[in-house]
Amino acid sequence: LALCKTEPLSVLIGMGAKEFDDEGRVQVLEFKDYFLINSYFPNSQHGLTRLEYKLKFDNEFTTFAENLRKIKPLIICGDFNVAHEEIDIARPKDNVNNAGFTPQEREWMTKFLALGYVDTFRYFVKEGGHYSWWSYRFNARQKNIGWRIDYFIASTELLPRLKAAGILEGIEGSDHAPVFLELERKALKPSK
Template structure:
């Protein structure tokens, strides 16, 4: 059994100071997918570029200190695919894919629709492009799509759904894309095992939200239908 972890670190250099390497050692994943690294490899110390026992792969934003994804892996990949092949998305460092013997792992940091849904069109275009990419890979072998999707899919996935109607991350358009993705056969693996409320992956720094568990579940592991039985 392979242990896969996904984590939006909101700045890899910042999280290093909060025990990141100790956490990795304790959890000991086979593959660790990070989002919002906010760094290019050359900006990082060797301890972060080369964790003992892991290879690391990076897709960084052109703009320093912004977005970016990386994958640490104990499993040697057959191939590495950086981005989606479109500069308007790839310059932001949002997608990194590793091919292994029996599956593809796609690590993605979806765009935030932003205040007033100012970037909603960009996000939906990204979503459509990523969906096509996922389906192309799924035609070849199993696909695991993980990362920060920047959307709470259902009302159960955030503490205050009514207050957030049409806010970024809970707009009808974003949720409709997620509806279509899941209804087409891709499995939200957390909800496969847990259908209870109160489980979140992001909390604002304001209003003591973390302590009060006023959060959003916006991070996911999804697999194609053929792979559902392999998830534990």
């Protein structure tokens, strides 16, 4: 869900890859200065039964994002279904090799960010204990035993416009908490 005052210039559904587009995982809104991509990354599932599928999606998404980025900067939001670093999960040692915290998923995220993207939440918040998803079991939310798997990722060209990013942990209604990104209104200077 994106809340903005400006109507997008265009809307694109999917990445042009039928295998993934049939699951409705990617929507792109084009604005004057950037593309906003909303994505729901696959979950690798219990027993890692969909890990190969997820990693294939991750790689397809990387290619898709990098092609869009040739046109203008990107903001990518959604459920990435991966806790990137140990700080992003309440019990990292108990979850090594579990869906969403496998070395392969985490390595993809590291490599993706290294292409010139920033995890906007971590840009502003360095300490742990902040999560965006909690299991419905075992009172996990009340005990804050969670995972940070929902992100706003921005291409580094947008760093000067980042104003705030966070997790609205107190808002319930789902096993996820809403995440947000606030940008300065100033337009980007054209690249030469």
